[in-house]
Amino acid sequence: MPIRLEKRREPSRSMLYATPAIAVGLTMLTGAVIFTAIGYNGFAAVWEIFVSPLIDPNRWQDLGVKAAPLIIIAVGLSFGFRANVWNIGAEGQYIMGALAGTGVALATWEMSGPWILPLMCVAGMLGGMAWAAVPALLRTRLGVNEILTTLMLTYVAVQVLYYLMNGPWKDPMGFNFPQTRLFNESQLLPTVIPQTLVHLGVPLAGVIAVAAWFVMTRTVFGFQIRTVGRAPAAARHAGFDANRTVWASLMIGGGLAGLAGVFEAAGPFGQMVPQFPVGYGFTAIIVAFLGRLHPLGIVLAGIVLAVTYIGGETAQTRLGLPDAAAGLFQAMTLFFLLATDVLVRYRIRFGADAKGAAA
Amino acid sequence: MTEIDRRSLLAALGAAATLATIASPLRAQDGPLKVAFVYIGPVGDFGWTYAHDQGRLMVDEHFGAAVQTTFVENVAEGPDAERIIRQLAQEGNKLIFTTSFGYMNPTVKVAKQFPDVFFEHATGYQRADNLAIYNARFYEGRAVIGTMAAMMSETGTAGYIASFPIPEVVMGINAFTLAAQKVNPEFKTQVVWVSTWYDPAKEADAARALMDQGADMITQHTDSPAALQAAEERGAFAFGQATDMSQFAPKAHLTAIVDNWGPYYVKRVQAVLDGTWEASDTWSGMAQDEVVMSPFRENVPAEVAAAAETIIAETKAGTYHIFTGPIYDQEGTLRVPEGEMMSDADLLSMDWYVQGVAS
Amino acid sequence: MTSVILVSMIMSIVGVSTPILLAALGELVAEKSGVLNLGVEGMMLIGAVSGFAVTYLTGSPWLGVIAAGACATLSALMFGYLTLSLTSNQVATGLALTIFGISLSSLVGESFVGLTVPSFGAVFPAGLSENPTLRLIFGHSPVVYFSLVMTWAVWHFLTNTRGGLILRAVGENDYSAHSIGYSVIAVRYAAVAFGGAMAGIAGSYYSMVLTPMWAEQLTAGRGWIALALVVFSVWRPVRLFFGAYLFGLVMTLELQSKAAGFNFAPPEFMAALPYLATVVVLALISMKKRRAMAAPACLGRPFKPAT
Numbered sequence A: 001m002p003i004r005l006e007k008r009r010e011p012s013r014s015m016l017y018a019t020p021a022i023a024v025g026l027t028m029l030t031g032a033v034i035f036t037a038i039g040y041n042g043f044a045a046v047w048e049i050f051v052s053p054l055i056d057p058n059r060w061q062d063l064g065v066k067a068a069p070l071i072i073i074a075v076g077l078s079f080g081f082r083a084n085v086w087n088i089g090a091e092g093q094y095i096m097g098a099l100a101g102t103g104v105a106l107a108t109w110e111m112s113g114p115w116i117l118p119l120m121c122v123a124g125m126l127g128g129m130a131w132a133a134v135p136a137l138l139r140t141r142l143g144v145n146e147i148l149t150t151l152m153l154t155y156v157a158v159q160v161l162y163y164l165m166n167g168p169w170k171d172p173m174g175f176n177f178p179q180t181r182l183f184n185e186s187q188l189l190p191t192v193i194p195q196t197l198v199h200l201g202v203p204l205a206g207v208i209a210v211a212a213w214f215v216m217t218r219t220v221f222g223f224q225i226r227t228v229g230r231a232p233a234a235a236r237h238a239g240f241d242a243n244r245t246v247w248a249s250l251m252i253g254g255g256l257a258g259l260a261g262v263f264e265a266a267g268p269f270g271q272m273v274p275q276f277p278v279g280y281g282f283t284a285i286i287v288a289f290l291g292r293l294h295p296l297g298i299v300l301a302g303i304v305l306a307v308t309y310i311g312g313e314t315a316q317t318r319l320g321l322p323d324a325a326a327g328l329f330q331a332m333t334l335f336f337l338l339a340t341d342v343l344v345r346y347r348i349r350f351g352a353d354a355k356g357a358a359a
Numbered sequence B: 001m002t003e004i005d006r007r008s009l010l011a012a013l014g015a016a017a018t019l020a021t022i023a024s025p026l027r028a029q030d031g032p033l034k035v036a037f038v039y040i041g042p043v044g045d046f047g048w049t050y051a052h053d054q055g056r057l058m059v060d061e062h063f064g065a066a067v068q069t070t071f072v073e074n075v076a077e078g079p080d081a082e083r084i085i086r087q088l089a090q091e092g093n094k095l096i097f098t099t100s101f102g103y104m105n106p107t108v109k110v111a112k113q114f115p116d117v118f119f120e121h122a123t124g125y126q127r128a129d130n131l132a133i134y135n136a137r138f139y140e141g142r143a144v145i146g147t148m149a150a151m152m153s154e155t156g157t158a159g160y161i162a163s164f165p166i167p168e169v170v171m172g173i174n175a176f177t178l179a180a181q182k183v184n185p186e187f188k189t190q191v192v193w194v195s196t197w198y199d200p201a202k203e204a205d206a207a208r209a210l211m212d213q214g215a216d217m218i219t220q221h222t223d224s225p226a227a228l229q230a231a232e233e234r235g236a237f238a239f240g241q242a243t244d245m246s247q248f249a250p251k252a253h254l255t256a257i258v259d260n261w262g263p264y265y266v267k268r269v270q271a272v273l274d275g276t277w278e279a280s281d282t283w284s285g286m287a288q289d290e291v292v293m294s295p296f297r298e299n300v301p302a303e304v305a306a307a308a309e310t311i312i313a314e315t316k317a318g319t320y321h322i323f324t325g326p327i328y329d330q331e332g333t334l335r336v337p338e339g340e341m342m343s344d345a346d347l348l349s350m351d352w353y354v355q356g357v358a359s
Numbered sequence C: 001m002t003s004v005i006l007v008s009m010i011m012s013i014v015g016v017s018t019p020i021l022l023a024a025l026g027e028l029v030a031e032k033s034g035v036l037n038l039g040v041e042g043m044m045l046i047g048a049v050s051g052f053a054v055t056y057l058t059g060s061p062w063l064g065v066i067a068a069g070a071c072a073t074l075s076a077l078m079f080g081y082l083t084l085s086l087t088s089n090q091v092a093t094g095l096a097l098t099i100f101g102i103s104l105s106s107l108v109g110e111s112f113v114g115l116t117v118p119s120f121g122a123v124f125p126a127g128l129s130e131n132p133t134l135r136l137i138f139g140h141s142p143v144v145y146f147s148l149v150m151t152w153a154v155w156h157f158l159t160n161t162r163g164g165l166i167l168r169a170v171g172e173n174d175y176s177a178h179s180i181g182y183s184v185i186a187v188r189y190a191a192v193a194f195g196g197a198m199a200g201i202a203g204s205y206y207s208m209v210l211t212p213m214w215a216e217q218l219t220a221g222r223g224w225i226a227l228a229l230v231v232f233s234v235w236r237p238v239r240l241f242f243g244a245y246l247f248g249l250v251m252t253l254e255l256q257s258k259a260a261g262f263n264f265a266p267p268e269f270m271a272a273l274p275y276l277a278t279v280v281v282l283a284l285i286s287m288k289k290r291r292a293m294a295a296p297a298c299l300g301r302p303f304k305p306a307t
Helices: A013-037 A042-055 A055-083 A091-109 A116-142 A146-166 A201-218 A220-230 A232-237 A243-270 A279-289 A295-319 A324-340 B004-020 B048-066 B079-090 B101-112 B138-154 B169-182 B200-212 B226-234 B262-274 B304-319 C001-032 C040-058 C061-085 C090-112 C140-159 C163-173 C174-179 C184-210 C222-232 C239-258 C267-288
Strands: A005-006 A345-349 B033-038 B065-071 B095-098 B119-121 B132-135 B155-161 B187-193 B217-221 B237-242 B251-258 B281-284 B292-294 B335-336
Touching: A005 A324, A005 B048, A005 B101, A005 C163, A013 A042, A013 A295, A013 A324, A013 B155, A042 A055, A042 A295, A042 A324, A042 B138, A042 B187, A042 B292, A055 A220, A055 A243, A055 A295, A055 B048, A055 B079, A091 A116, A091 A146, A091 A243, A091 A279, A091 B101, A116 A146, A116 A279, A116 B048, A116 C267, A201 A295, A220 A232, A220 A243, A232 A243, A243 C222, A279 A295, A279 A324, A279 B262, A279 C090, A295 B065, A295 B079, A324 C090, B033 B048, B033 B079, B033 B101, B033 B200, B033 B237, B033 B262, B048 B065, B048 B095, B048 B237, B048 B251, B048 B262, B048 C184, B079 B095, B079 B101, B095 B101, B101 B119, B101 B132, B101 B200, B119 C184, B138 B169, B138 B217, B138 B237, B138 B292, B155 B169, B155 B200, B169 B187, B169 B217, B200 B217, B200 B226, B200 C001, B200 C239, B217 B226, B226 B237, B251 C174, C001 C040, C001 C140, C001 C163, C001 C184, C001 C222, C040 C061, C040 C163, C040 C222, C061 C090, C090 C140, C140 C163, C140 C184, C163 C174, C163 C184, C174 C184, C184 C222, C222 C239, C222 C267, C239 C267
Parallel strands: B033 B065, B033 B095, B095 B119, B119 B132, B132 B281, B155 B187, B155 B217, B217 B237, B237 B251
Antiparallel strands: A005 A345, B251 B292
């Protein structure tokens, strides 16, 4: 039976909200079938990975801590993605931001005072922005594709990190282990709920998302970003400068990724180590898409991804599921989301159409 | 948000309080003793993590239904580790082994929060009332293979593929070289730093480069069997790391330094069951069967095997200690005077190379 | 003595370069058709594990390498279905494919850890393939010769054939290619499938030839190097060939110099070099403003003709 796609005049609002839920639902179903087929308890696996962290209050603080960097980075990326600026190097900007913050921490390690932490945060944002400025410059001056440059620079950033850890920034008292000294009290991000790991960055992630939502929907700048993405010709006509949009989206993306880096270094890590990058910059791309590039959707998506990480760990201890299972579920969620995405923009029609055009 | 988090906090505190009121001995509890392991790599790495997991399986086999073990693999050092260790403690595990140096700070933090759970951290140096540390004297095995390499080498040069210059690795290089020089005072150890624990293709290429430059004995302080395969294809000899790797290189593989954690794990689980567990500092070696040499194969000449067996026997008897003076460093300075033995503390912070090491 | 070292160094260079060349050739064709598939690393891992598994189970490396190409092609077609038929975002889909490949290969590979497989026999008689000098030419794995043939084939296809012309037209201007009657989607499906097959065979080179074993993430990030290389070579097969061998040369020289006892640059700098070089090349070609040397115009853009 011929199936064809018919373009909707307006993206479907109901589908826009329904598809992420459909994608997660399909993932759970497929996952259950696959894991049953290869000899695990498939339904228990799905339960552990998608549900158990949500109903266990002990896990909530972990969800917050895990979701915060993903949300902050993804919110930053969503500006660019809306304007068709494909910064996929947030991981590198995250690392460079954290390194800039660490640089401040190491320079002030014998000092104390309430000014140090804010300085680290500013340095972090600048670090991330500086790393994103290279692709911005190349794109606006020379027309170089930012997808490729941001990606390449991520791997360069990783090596910069390794170099600093193995050489100049190595803790002099650390038995030659490649890591920096521990940050001091004035350099650590305070925890907002005593006795937990929930640091200041967690509520700030929410604040940043709300602020981004405000900027995106209530300001001229937000309108500009959305127009450039949706109707480039109209945007040009309205006198919006395309280069300015590129710069703005890369600076927001890089700055927020850098800030997330400092939060992570000064919060959960409390020092800088070569194991610092764990792919948050890449996962944040999934989060941004799953959240429909909407700041509040991104908050939800960040929590969903955090659930799969933490659920993947419980599935290992309770069911003996391998670590790779969580990754497989994450990939499937994104696949299904991208697949169902088509429903937002197109209507599916069955049967031959009058003009005989095939999809 | 705060309400939720306060409740989660109360729940966590409640759980801790319940744990505190359970009276020892633990045998009085219902159900098996729960023991957990945290791994840095996949259990299928055929190296470091694989060896620890073999130890866990030995615990399973030894105690049967009395003990229930679980593990979490691929745990990144840093906040992820802290979360997982805490989660394992919350899930009722009474004894938790964290098997990588980078888990030190996370383990210390969680141990403070769970005074009634016993923790054991491998290769670190921080202890607490409920936190023991353990390590193995792998350098004893390095002395054995150093002896064998010097006896069998025609070029008088060994190639050593090393990861990072931390004391553990430096110690191994030095033990290997010192033992080799007892056989052939001119013996040279050429080190290549590959700056990774695991990259099969690169490890194999490093082995090939070393053989090109005249090494006919290959040994390594990285995790994959790739270097052995490279030695096999060139007709050189090599030594396995962490586990018996002879199936990868039947002709080249002379013996392997096997990490045999099983006996230690069984002993520590028994101590918890008996209520005699203490926060000890254990650095065992061949005498405790924690470091064993895999069976010498037919490619080892009889006199080489005999010499190796002698060293093993003397090490077990405590009469052979490779770090006994005189020991000169690379610059020719006498570091350890005649007849003196290096202390454990000096070994664990070793950052200089003995004469004959080229890196 | 020195000539022996030279021969074995060249053999090492071939070992480093071959899989990167293969994976990059596949990606080049996909990108030329206008599709950016960031899932190369994932497809390589799927190829590596399926090649190893089939070789282990059947004892035939030939079946293994075919399986590697086939399984990776399947994963590429899944990518193709999402990005081409359902017009999903190529960047996000490619990243999902990478995560998928890493996870799936680790799951499937679990039961193959610690095993080893027979490798290909020599292609040429022992007199040639084991001769100390002649083995430079005759002593390689069949995959190496395959990579050379494919370099020529891709070059020939893109520059001298009608099919190549259509492929490039589709990548440069999809809507006009569509309007003169070419099926943009079909061409792109074929290009993506080819990219998958090449990446799969490249991955199997690691698990079956270079280090005949399976271990998680065996390819250790080489897929990203291949992606960089396509850009570094400005989408030209012959330059791609030299780029891959240049990479092999630099990596081999680095290890050789370390093994000879001197370090000429921090290892981190050497590891960052391919990516830095790629960014520099991108900047340079854009400065020249020569259309013929830039990225395919439709790279990464979904194609959906109005019905």
